[in-house]
Amino acid sequence: MRTMVLILFALATAKVATVQWLYRAASDDVIINAYRPRALDACGRDARRSFGLETAVWSEQVPIRLEIGKPNTPVRIWQIDDPSWPRRFRNPYLHVTAGSNGLQVACIYDVLAGTASAVKL
Secondary structure, three states: OHHHHHHHHHHHHHHHHHHHHHHHHHHHHHHHHHHHHHHHHHHHHHHHHHHOOOHHHOOOOOOEEEEEOOOOOOOOOOOOOOOOHHHHHOOEEEEEEEEEOOEEEEEEEEOOOOEEEEEEO
């Protein structure tokens, strides 16, 4: 009987983990595809202004990665009254990397604010 309970527990855990993984993967894809054009446009403008990088480099084929929260914001998880708390733990950011002629630029697009910040790699 104990073996049966352990097997059922393992199956239930696997089911919950799979559903959560599928939900997260689908959510990431939806957010990335919805904000890709805006992110590429904003990153292209910021990279052209800061580094003189052509906007043609920011095409639809550049890799984009979604990250929830900004880890370098100095806020602890229990400081929920801090105005920077949503930036650190809740807001979505798109990370885009592109380059040409030996110049690699990484850009972080803030989905809620609609702003981009590019840095040289």
